[in-house]
Amino acid sequence: MLGNFSYCNPTRLYFGEDSLNFLNDELPKYGKNIVLIYGSGSIKKNGIYDAVMDILKKNNKDVAEISGVMPNPSLDKLYEGIDIARKHSTDLLLAVGGGSVCDYAKAVAVSINCDEDPWDKYFIRFEEPNCEIVPVACVLTMVGTGSEMNAGSVITNTATKQKIGHVFKSSDVMPRFSILNPRYTMTLPYYQMVSGIYDIFNHICEQYFSGEDDNVSDYISEALMRSVVHSSRIAIKDPQDYEARSNIMWAATWALNTLIDRGKTTDWMVHMLGQAVGGYTNATHGMTLAAVSLPYYRHILPYGLAKFKRFAINVWNVDPSGKDDTQIAEEGLAALESWMKELKLVMNISELGADDSMLEGLADVTLPMPGGYKQLDRAEIIEIFRESL
Ligand code: NZQ
Numbered sequence: 001m002l003g004n005f006s007y008c009n010p011t012r013l014y015f016g017e018d019s020l021n022f023l024n025d026e027l028p029k030y031g032k033n034i035v036l037i038y039g040s041g042s043i044k045k046n047g048i049y050d051a052v053m054d055i056l057k058k059n060n061k062d063v064a065e066i067s068g069v070m071p072n073p074s075l076d077k078l079y080e081g082i083d084i085a086r087k088h089s090t091d092l093l094l095a096v097g098g099g100s101v102c103d104y105a106k107a108v109a110v111s112i113n114c115d116e117d118p119w120d121k122y123f124i125r126f127e128e129p130n131c132e133i134v135p136v137a138c139v140l141t142m143v144g145t146g147s148e149m150n151a152g153s154v155i156t157n158t159a160t161k162q163k164i165g166h167v168f169k170s171s172d173v174m175p176r177f178s179i180l181n182p183r184y185t186m187t188l189p190y191y192q193m194v195s196g197i198y199d200i201f202n203h204i205c206e207q208y209f210s211g212e213d214d215n216v217s218d219y220i221s222e223a224l225m226r227s228v229v230h231s232s233r234i235a236i237k238d239p240q241d242y243e244a245r246s247n248i249m250w251a252a253t254w255a256l257n258t259l260i261d262r263g264k265t266t267d268w269m270v271h272m273l274g275q276a277v278g279g280y281t282n283a284t285h286g287m288t289l290a291a292v293s294l295p296y297y298r299h300i301l302p303y304g305l306a307k308f309k310r311f312a313i314n315v316w317n318v319d320p321s322g323k324d325d326t327q328i329a330e331e332g333l334a335a336l337e338s339w340m341k342e343l344k345l346v347m348n349i350s351e352l353g354a355d356d357s358m359l360e361g362l363a364d365v366t367l368p369m370p371g372g373y374k375q376l377d378r379a380e381i382i383e384i385f386r387e388s389l
Protein backbone atom coordinates (compact mmCIF):
# COMPACT_ATOMS: atom_id res chain seq x y z
CA MET A 1 0.00 0.00 0.00
CA LEU A 2 1.50 3.28 -1.08
CA GLY A 3 0.84 6.65 0.44
CA ASN A 4 -0.34 7.74 3.85
CA PHE A 5 -3.99 7.67 4.71
CA SER A 6 -6.49 7.46 7.49
CA TYR A 7 -9.65 5.42 7.44
CA CYS A 8 -12.84 6.03 9.34
CA ASN A 9 -16.39 5.46 8.22
CA PRO A 10 -18.85 6.67 10.82
CA THR A 11 -22.09 5.50 9.12
CA ARG A 12 -23.85 2.74 11.03
CA LEU A 13 -25.61 0.30 8.72
CA TYR A 14 -28.68 -1.80 9.46
CA PHE A 15 -29.12 -4.46 6.82
CA GLY A 16 -31.83 -7.00 6.06
CA GLU A 17 -35.57 -7.55 5.83
CA ASP A 18 -36.24 -6.40 9.39
CA SER A 19 -33.80 -3.51 9.39
CA LEU A 20 -36.41 -0.73 9.54
CA ASN A 21 -37.13 -1.73 13.15
CA PHE A 22 -33.76 -0.26 14.09
CA LEU A 23 -35.15 3.19 13.35
CA ASN A 24 -36.71 2.85 16.80
CA ASP A 25 -33.22 2.51 18.31
CA GLU A 26 -31.81 5.48 16.43
CA LEU A 27 -34.57 8.09 16.69
CA PRO A 28 -34.25 8.71 20.44
CA LYS A 29 -30.68 9.93 19.81
CA TYR A 30 -32.00 13.00 17.95
CA GLY A 31 -34.27 15.94 18.79
CA LYS A 32 -37.96 16.12 18.04
CA ASN A 33 -37.90 17.90 14.67
CA ILE A 34 -37.47 15.58 11.73
CA VAL A 35 -37.56 16.51 8.05
CA LEU A 36 -38.60 13.54 5.93
CA ILE A 37 -37.22 13.80 2.40
CA TYR A 38 -38.43 11.70 -0.51
CA GLY A 39 -38.95 11.64 -4.24
CA SER A 40 -41.92 11.66 -6.52
CA GLY A 41 -44.08 9.10 -4.80
CA SER A 42 -42.76 5.53 -5.18
CA ILE A 43 -42.54 5.24 -1.38
CA LYS A 44 -46.22 6.04 -1.07
CA LYS A 45 -47.15 3.30 -3.56
CA ASN A 46 -45.01 0.57 -2.04
CA GLY A 47 -45.86 1.23 1.61
CA ILE A 48 -42.43 2.42 2.78
CA TYR A 49 -43.76 5.91 3.54
CA ASP A 50 -46.46 4.53 5.86
CA ALA A 51 -44.02 2.21 7.61
CA VAL A 52 -41.53 5.04 8.26
CA MET A 53 -44.23 7.53 9.32
CA ASP A 54 -45.65 5.00 11.74
CA ILE A 55 -42.29 4.68 13.50
CA LEU A 56 -41.76 8.45 13.52
CA LYS A 57 -45.17 9.00 15.13
CA LYS A 58 -44.62 6.27 17.73
CA ASN A 59 -41.42 8.05 18.66
CA ASN A 60 -43.32 11.34 19.08
CA LYS A 61 -41.46 13.17 16.35
CA ASP A 62 -42.66 16.38 14.79
CA VAL A 63 -42.33 15.74 11.04
CA ALA A 64 -42.06 18.21 8.17
CA GLU A 65 -41.69 16.93 4.61
CA ILE A 66 -39.71 17.76 1.51
CA SER A 67 -41.27 15.75 -1.30
CA GLY A 68 -40.72 15.66 -5.03
CA VAL A 69 -36.95 15.41 -4.97
CA MET A 70 -36.27 14.50 -8.58
CA PRO A 71 -33.62 12.16 -10.03
CA ASN A 72 -30.56 14.38 -10.55
CA PRO A 73 -31.77 16.87 -7.90
CA SER A 74 -31.74 20.46 -9.02
CA LEU A 75 -30.34 23.57 -7.40
CA ASP A 76 -33.78 25.20 -7.32
CA LYS A 77 -35.12 22.22 -5.40
CA LEU A 78 -32.18 22.55 -3.02
CA TYR A 79 -33.07 26.17 -2.22
CA GLU A 80 -36.66 25.11 -1.56
CA GLY A 81 -35.56 22.37 0.84
CA ILE A 82 -33.15 24.60 2.76
CA ASP A 83 -36.04 26.94 3.43
CA ILE A 84 -38.32 24.16 4.73
CA ALA A 85 -35.56 22.69 6.89
CA ARG A 86 -34.69 26.09 8.40
CA LYS A 87 -38.30 26.83 9.28
CA HIS A 88 -38.62 23.45 11.00
CA SER A 89 -35.45 23.89 13.17
CA THR A 90 -34.41 20.47 11.95
CA ASP A 91 -32.68 17.98 14.25
CA LEU A 92 -32.45 15.16 11.70
CA LEU A 93 -32.88 14.98 7.92
CA LEU A 94 -34.28 11.54 7.09
CA ALA A 95 -33.88 10.67 3.41
CA VAL A 96 -36.12 7.86 2.17
CA GLY A 97 -35.26 6.99 -1.42
CA GLY A 98 -32.34 6.50 -3.75
CA GLY A 99 -29.08 8.32 -4.27
CA SER A 100 -30.83 11.48 -5.42
CA VAL A 101 -32.79 11.83 -2.20
CA CYS A 102 -29.81 10.96 -0.04
CA ASP A 103 -27.45 13.31 -1.92
CA TYR A 104 -30.02 16.05 -1.66
CA ALA A 105 -30.36 15.58 2.10
CA LYS A 106 -26.59 16.04 2.47
CA ALA A 107 -26.68 19.24 0.41
CA VAL A 108 -29.46 20.58 2.65
CA ALA A 109 -27.52 19.48 5.74
CA VAL A 110 -24.47 21.59 4.89
CA SER A 111 -26.58 24.58 3.84
CA ILE A 112 -29.10 25.08 6.65
CA ASN A 113 -26.62 26.97 8.84
CA CYS A 114 -24.54 28.40 6.01
CA ASP A 115 -24.71 32.12 5.15
CA GLU A 116 -23.19 31.72 1.70
CA ASP A 117 -24.76 30.47 -1.51
CA PRO A 118 -24.42 26.66 -1.41
CA TRP A 119 -23.93 26.28 -5.17
CA ASP A 120 -20.99 28.68 -5.29
CA LYS A 121 -19.48 27.48 -2.05
CA TYR A 122 -19.82 23.70 -2.32
CA PHE A 123 -20.21 22.92 -6.02
CA ILE A 124 -18.14 25.62 -7.73
CA ARG A 125 -15.44 26.40 -5.14
CA PHE A 126 -15.57 22.89 -3.55
CA GLU A 127 -15.19 24.35 -0.07
CA GLU A 128 -15.87 22.43 3.10
CA PRO A 129 -18.67 23.51 5.42
CA ASN A 130 -17.61 25.90 8.18
CA CYS A 131 -20.99 25.81 9.87
CA GLU A 132 -22.84 23.26 11.94
CA ILE A 133 -23.90 20.30 9.77
CA VAL A 134 -27.37 18.93 10.48
CA PRO A 135 -27.34 15.11 10.82
CA VAL A 136 -28.56 13.02 7.87
CA ALA A 137 -29.87 9.46 7.88
CA CYS A 138 -31.11 7.30 5.06
CA VAL A 139 -33.64 4.56 4.35
CA LEU A 140 -32.42 3.29 0.98
CA THR A 141 -34.87 2.20 -1.72
CA MET A 142 -32.67 2.21 -4.84
CA VAL A 143 -29.26 0.61 -5.09
CA GLY A 144 -26.23 1.98 -6.89
CA THR A 145 -24.73 5.25 -5.78
CA GLY A 146 -23.26 4.31 -2.40
CA SER A 147 -24.62 7.61 -1.10
CA GLU A 148 -25.90 5.72 1.94
CA MET A 149 -22.36 5.43 3.31
CA ASN A 150 -20.36 8.22 1.74
CA ALA A 151 -20.02 12.00 1.81
CA GLY A 152 -20.85 12.59 -1.85
CA SER A 153 -23.60 14.90 -3.06
CA VAL A 154 -24.41 15.63 -6.69
CA ILE A 155 -26.55 18.63 -7.63
CA THR A 156 -27.60 19.84 -11.08
CA ASN A 157 -27.80 23.50 -12.00
CA THR A 158 -30.38 23.32 -14.77
CA ALA A 159 -29.74 26.93 -15.82
CA THR A 160 -26.08 26.31 -16.63
CA LYS A 161 -26.45 22.58 -17.46
CA GLN A 162 -23.79 21.78 -14.88
CA LYS A 163 -24.14 18.55 -12.92
CA ILE A 164 -21.49 18.66 -10.22
CA GLY A 165 -20.59 16.25 -7.43
CA HIS A 166 -18.80 17.23 -4.27
CA VAL A 167 -17.30 14.48 -2.14
CA PHE A 168 -17.03 16.27 1.17
CA LYS A 169 -13.98 15.64 3.33
CA SER A 170 -15.89 16.09 6.53
CA SER A 171 -17.24 12.74 7.70
CA ASP A 172 -20.05 14.67 9.44
CA VAL A 173 -21.69 14.88 6.02
CA MET A 174 -22.02 11.09 5.87
CA PRO A 175 -25.32 9.64 7.00
CA ARG A 176 -25.25 8.90 10.72
CA PHE A 177 -27.05 5.65 9.94
CA SER A 178 -28.53 3.97 6.90
CA ILE A 179 -31.19 1.30 6.71
CA LEU A 180 -30.73 -1.18 3.89
CA ASN A 181 -33.66 -3.50 3.29
CA PRO A 182 -33.17 -5.38 0.00
CA ARG A 183 -36.95 -6.00 -0.16
CA TYR A 184 -37.45 -2.25 -0.59
CA THR A 185 -35.56 -2.37 -3.87
CA MET A 186 -37.86 -5.01 -5.39
CA THR A 187 -40.36 -2.46 -6.73
CA LEU A 188 -37.72 -0.70 -8.82
CA PRO A 189 -38.44 -0.73 -12.54
CA TYR A 190 -36.04 -2.95 -14.55
CA TYR A 191 -34.44 0.13 -16.16
CA GLN A 192 -33.51 1.58 -12.76
CA MET A 193 -32.34 -1.77 -11.42
CA VAL A 194 -29.84 -2.34 -14.23
CA SER A 195 -28.82 1.29 -14.28
CA GLY A 196 -27.95 0.98 -10.60
CA ILE A 197 -26.07 -2.26 -11.22
CA TYR A 198 -23.91 -0.59 -13.82
CA ASP A 199 -23.36 2.39 -11.52
CA ILE A 200 -21.97 0.00 -8.89
CA PHE A 201 -19.72 -1.76 -11.37
CA ASN A 202 -18.41 1.51 -12.71
CA HIS A 203 -17.69 2.92 -9.25
CA ILE A 204 -15.40 -0.04 -8.77
CA CYS A 205 -13.76 0.48 -12.18
CA GLU A 206 -13.16 4.15 -11.40
CA GLN A 207 -11.08 3.15 -8.38
CA TYR A 208 -9.49 0.08 -10.00
CA PHE A 209 -8.16 1.58 -13.23
CA SER A 210 -5.31 3.57 -11.73
CA GLY A 211 -1.86 2.94 -10.33
CA GLU A 212 0.65 0.21 -10.98
CA ASP A 213 1.51 -0.97 -7.48
CA ASP A 214 0.34 -4.16 -5.81
CA ASN A 215 -2.55 -2.92 -3.71
CA VAL A 216 -5.04 -4.86 -1.61
CA SER A 217 -7.77 -2.45 -2.75
CA ASP A 218 -7.54 -3.88 -6.28
CA TYR A 219 -8.06 -7.44 -5.03
CA ILE A 220 -11.15 -6.35 -3.09
CA SER A 221 -12.37 -4.57 -6.21
CA GLU A 222 -12.01 -7.70 -8.33
CA ALA A 223 -14.03 -9.72 -5.82
CA LEU A 224 -16.75 -7.06 -5.74
CA MET A 225 -16.90 -6.90 -9.55
CA ARG A 226 -17.24 -10.69 -9.83
CA SER A 227 -20.00 -10.68 -7.27
CA VAL A 228 -21.90 -7.88 -9.04
CA VAL A 229 -21.68 -9.67 -12.40
CA HIS A 230 -22.77 -12.98 -10.86
CA SER A 231 -25.74 -11.54 -8.96
CA SER A 232 -26.81 -9.30 -11.83
CA ARG A 233 -27.21 -12.32 -14.09
CA ILE A 234 -29.58 -13.85 -11.56
CA ALA A 235 -31.44 -10.59 -10.91
CA ILE A 236 -32.18 -9.86 -14.57
CA LYS A 237 -33.80 -13.29 -14.90
CA ASP A 238 -35.65 -13.04 -11.60
CA PRO A 239 -35.74 -9.53 -10.11
CA GLN A 240 -37.49 -10.94 -7.02
CA ASP A 241 -34.51 -13.18 -6.11
CA TYR A 242 -33.74 -11.91 -2.61
CA GLU A 243 -30.27 -13.43 -2.43
CA ALA A 244 -29.14 -11.73 -5.63
CA ARG A 245 -30.76 -8.39 -4.78
CA SER A 246 -29.31 -8.39 -1.28
CA ASN A 247 -25.83 -9.15 -2.60
CA ILE A 248 -26.16 -6.32 -5.10
CA MET A 249 -27.25 -3.95 -2.34
CA TRP A 250 -24.32 -4.83 -0.09
CA ALA A 251 -21.82 -4.68 -2.96
CA ALA A 252 -23.10 -1.21 -3.89
CA THR A 253 -22.33 0.12 -0.45
CA TRP A 254 -18.80 -1.28 -0.43
CA ALA A 255 -18.15 -0.11 -3.96
CA LEU A 256 -18.26 3.52 -2.89
CA ASN A 257 -17.92 3.93 0.83
CA THR A 258 -14.27 5.09 0.87
CA LEU A 259 -12.79 1.60 1.39
CA ILE A 260 -11.47 0.58 -2.02
CA ASP A 261 -9.75 3.84 -2.88
CA ARG A 262 -7.39 3.67 0.09
CA GLY A 263 -3.76 3.95 -0.93
CA LYS A 264 -4.63 4.72 -4.56
CA THR A 265 -5.12 7.53 -6.98
CA THR A 266 -8.50 7.15 -8.67
CA ASP A 267 -9.80 7.81 -12.15
CA TRP A 268 -13.47 9.01 -12.14
CA MET A 269 -13.30 10.04 -15.79
CA VAL A 270 -16.31 7.95 -16.84
CA HIS A 271 -18.30 9.81 -14.20
CA MET A 272 -17.08 13.17 -15.45
CA LEU A 273 -18.12 12.30 -19.01
CA GLY A 274 -21.41 10.80 -17.81
CA GLN A 275 -22.23 13.76 -15.59
CA ALA A 276 -21.73 16.12 -18.53
CA VAL A 277 -24.27 14.08 -20.48
CA GLY A 278 -26.57 14.10 -17.43
CA GLY A 279 -26.35 17.90 -17.17
CA TYR A 280 -27.39 18.23 -20.82
CA THR A 281 -30.03 15.52 -21.03
CA ASN A 282 -31.18 14.81 -17.44
CA ALA A 283 -30.71 11.11 -18.29
CA THR A 284 -30.55 8.36 -15.67
CA HIS A 285 -27.12 8.39 -14.02
CA GLY A 286 -26.08 4.76 -14.57
CA MET A 287 -27.11 4.88 -18.22
CA THR A 288 -24.99 7.95 -18.87
CA LEU A 289 -22.01 5.98 -17.57
CA ALA A 290 -22.84 2.92 -19.65
CA ALA A 291 -23.10 5.02 -22.79
CA VAL A 292 -19.60 6.52 -22.56
CA SER A 293 -17.67 3.67 -20.89
CA LEU A 294 -16.47 1.54 -23.78
CA PRO A 295 -15.18 4.35 -26.00
CA TYR A 296 -13.34 5.72 -22.95
CA TYR A 297 -11.85 2.42 -21.82
CA ARG A 298 -10.79 1.47 -25.36
CA HIS A 299 -9.12 4.88 -25.61
CA ILE A 300 -7.06 4.53 -22.43
CA LEU A 301 -6.34 0.80 -22.74
CA PRO A 302 -2.82 1.28 -24.18
CA TYR A 303 -1.85 3.51 -21.23
CA GLY A 304 -3.04 1.05 -18.59
CA LEU A 305 -2.41 -2.18 -20.44
CA ALA A 306 -1.22 -4.22 -17.45
CA LYS A 307 -4.34 -3.41 -15.42
CA PHE A 308 -6.69 -4.04 -18.36
CA LYS A 309 -5.01 -7.41 -18.85
CA ARG A 310 -5.46 -8.21 -15.17
CA PHE A 311 -9.12 -7.09 -15.38
CA ALA A 312 -9.68 -9.49 -18.30
CA ILE A 313 -8.18 -12.46 -16.50
CA ASN A 314 -9.31 -11.88 -12.91
CA VAL A 315 -12.78 -10.45 -13.49
CA TRP A 316 -13.85 -12.01 -16.81
CA ASN A 317 -11.88 -15.30 -16.77
CA VAL A 318 -10.27 -14.59 -20.13
CA ASP A 319 -7.86 -17.41 -21.00
CA PRO A 320 -4.49 -15.73 -21.66
CA SER A 321 -2.76 -18.64 -23.36
CA GLY A 322 -1.36 -17.96 -26.79
CA LYS A 323 -2.41 -14.29 -26.74
CA ASP A 324 -0.44 -11.07 -26.38
CA ASP A 325 -1.27 -8.54 -23.66
CA THR A 326 -3.31 -6.30 -25.93
CA GLN A 327 -5.42 -9.19 -27.18
CA ILE A 328 -6.11 -10.32 -23.62
CA ALA A 329 -7.00 -6.79 -22.50
CA GLU A 330 -9.32 -6.26 -25.48
CA GLU A 331 -11.06 -9.55 -24.76
CA GLY A 332 -11.75 -8.28 -21.25
CA LEU A 333 -13.46 -5.19 -22.64
CA ALA A 334 -15.39 -7.36 -25.10
CA ALA A 335 -16.62 -9.44 -22.15
CA LEU A 336 -17.63 -6.25 -20.33
CA GLU A 337 -19.50 -5.11 -23.44
CA SER A 338 -21.41 -8.35 -23.83
CA TRP A 339 -22.41 -8.31 -20.11
CA MET A 340 -23.65 -4.72 -20.54
CA LYS A 341 -25.72 -5.84 -23.51
CA GLU A 342 -27.11 -8.78 -21.50
CA LEU A 343 -28.34 -6.19 -18.98
CA LYS A 344 -29.84 -4.14 -21.85
CA LEU A 345 -28.01 -0.99 -20.81
CA VAL A 346 -28.09 2.09 -23.00
CA MET A 347 -24.90 1.89 -25.02
CA ASN A 348 -24.82 5.31 -26.70
CA ILE A 349 -25.52 8.89 -25.72
CA SER A 350 -27.77 9.64 -28.68
CA GLU A 351 -30.36 7.31 -27.18
CA LEU A 352 -30.21 9.53 -24.08
CA GLY A 353 -30.90 12.69 -26.09
CA ALA A 354 -27.41 13.92 -26.93
CA ASP A 355 -26.43 14.84 -30.48
CA ASP A 356 -23.60 16.18 -32.59
CA SER A 357 -24.47 19.80 -31.85
CA MET A 358 -23.78 19.26 -28.13
CA LEU A 359 -20.21 17.95 -28.41
CA GLU A 360 -18.46 21.27 -27.75
CA GLY A 361 -20.86 22.12 -24.92
CA LEU A 362 -20.38 18.69 -23.36
CA ALA A 363 -16.62 19.20 -23.46
CA ASP A 364 -17.04 22.60 -21.79
CA VAL A 365 -18.65 21.01 -18.71
CA THR A 366 -16.39 17.94 -18.52
CA LEU A 367 -13.71 18.13 -15.88
CA PRO A 368 -10.57 16.21 -16.96
CA MET A 369 -9.34 14.14 -14.02
CA PRO A 370 -5.64 13.53 -13.39
CA GLY A 371 -5.73 10.24 -11.46
CA GLY A 372 -6.30 7.63 -14.18
CA TYR A 373 -3.99 6.20 -16.83
CA LYS A 374 -4.23 9.20 -19.14
CA GLN A 375 -5.38 12.73 -18.50
CA LEU A 376 -7.62 13.59 -21.44
CA ASP A 377 -7.27 16.81 -23.39
CA ARG A 378 -10.23 18.60 -24.93
CA ALA A 379 -9.81 16.96 -28.35
CA GLU A 380 -9.81 13.50 -26.76
CA ILE A 381 -12.92 14.33 -24.71
CA ILE A 382 -14.77 15.41 -27.85
CA GLU A 383 -13.57 12.31 -29.69
CA ILE A 384 -14.85 10.03 -26.92
CA PHE A 385 -18.23 11.78 -26.90
CA ARG A 386 -18.36 11.45 -30.70
CA GLU A 387 -17.61 7.73 -30.48
CA SER A 388 -20.34 7.44 -27.83
CA LEU A 389 -23.05 8.97 -30.04
O1 NZQ B 1 -38.77 9.71 -7.11
P1 NZQ B 1 -39.06 8.37 -6.60
O2 NZQ B 1 -40.50 8.09 -6.45
O3 NZQ B 1 -38.28 8.04 -5.36
O4 NZQ B 1 -38.59 7.35 -7.77
C1 NZQ B 1 -37.23 7.02 -7.96
C2 NZQ B 1 -36.61 7.68 -9.20
O5 NZQ B 1 -37.58 7.92 -10.17
C3 NZQ B 1 -37.18 5.57 -8.34
N1 NZQ B 1 -37.16 4.68 -7.18
C4 NZQ B 1 -36.29 4.68 -6.14
N2 NZQ B 1 -36.56 3.66 -5.32
C5 NZQ B 1 -37.62 3.01 -5.84
C6 NZQ B 1 -38.03 3.66 -7.03
N3 NZQ B 1 -39.06 3.25 -7.77
C7 NZQ B 1 -39.74 2.16 -7.33
N4 NZQ B 1 -39.39 1.47 -6.24
C8 NZQ B 1 -38.36 1.85 -5.46
N5 NZQ B 1 -38.01 1.14 -4.39
O6 NZQ B 1 -35.96 5.41 -9.05
C9 NZQ B 1 -35.70 6.62 -9.75
C10 NZQ B 1 -34.23 6.94 -9.60
O7 NZQ B 1 -33.92 7.28 -8.27
P2 NZQ B 1 -32.56 8.05 -7.95
O8 NZQ B 1 -32.49 8.28 -6.50
O9 NZQ B 1 -32.43 9.22 -8.87
O10 NZQ B 1 -31.46 6.98 -8.42
P3 NZQ B 1 -29.99 6.76 -7.95
O11 NZQ B 1 -29.96 6.05 -6.66
O12 NZQ B 1 -29.30 6.15 -9.09
O13 NZQ B 1 -29.39 8.23 -7.69
C11 NZQ B 1 -28.90 9.00 -8.76
C12 NZQ B 1 -28.26 10.29 -8.26
O14 NZQ B 1 -27.13 10.01 -7.41
C13 NZQ B 1 -25.97 10.67 -7.93
C14 NZQ B 1 -26.26 10.72 -9.42
O15 NZQ B 1 -25.45 11.63 -10.10
C15 NZQ B 1 -27.72 11.09 -9.44
O16 NZQ B 1 -27.89 12.47 -9.25
N6 NZQ B 1 -24.74 9.98 -7.51
C16 NZQ B 1 -24.35 10.07 -6.22
C17 NZQ B 1 -23.15 9.55 -5.78
C18 NZQ B 1 -22.67 9.66 -4.39
N7 NZQ B 1 -23.41 10.23 -3.48
O17 NZQ B 1 -21.58 9.21 -4.08
C19 NZQ B 1 -22.22 8.86 -6.69
C20 NZQ B 1 -22.86 8.43 -7.96
O18 NZQ B 1 -21.84 8.24 -8.89
C21 NZQ B 1 -23.86 9.40 -8.51
O19 NZQ B 1 -23.22 10.44 -9.21
Ligand code: ZN
Pocket residue numbers: 145199203271285
Ligand atom coordinates in the same frame (compact mmCIF):
# COMPACT_ATOMS: atom_id res chain seq x y z
ZN1 ZN C 1 -22.08 6.70 -10.13
